[in-house]
Amino acid sequence: MIHSLAELAQGLKSLGYPVAYSHFSSAQTPPFICYRVIDSETLTGDNTVVDEAINVDIELYTETKNLTAENKIKQFLKDNELIWDYNEIFIESEGVFQCVFSIQLI
Incomplete structure (x- = not known):
């Protein structure tokens, strides 16, 4: 099971696509993956933080609908017992x- 951003990055890289946190410093040819922390939630007790949950978006960019790449990510998430929400848009200006x-690391 994955508990950290470093473990997530390593696992995403094992899928065979270029991976970067937030963005790449140079243009990439799709498919590629970016991931980033959206926010976090803390579990507190006795006036201290007991645990933290980090909400992360994993973004897959493709030129066409790419079920193979999507299914690789889904299988990776399943294998690591990570629950996800999914959203898809077409960015016309980028083609x-x-x-x-969207996942949560605890």
């Missing part, structure tokens, strides 16, 4: 699909 898998 790419953006598929977002």
Whole structure:
């Protein structure tokens, strides 16, 4: 099971696509993956933080609908017991699909 951003990054890289936190410093040819922390939630007790849950978006960018790449990410998330929400849009100005898998790391 994955508990940290470093473990998430390593796992995403194992899927065979370029991966970066937030963005790449140079243009990439799709498909590629970016991931970033959206926010976090803390569990507190006795006036201290006991645990933290980090909400992360994993963004897959493709030129066409790419079920193979999407299914690789879904299988990776399943294998690591991570529950996800999914959203997809077409970014017309970039000519790419953006598929977002929202997860939580605890």
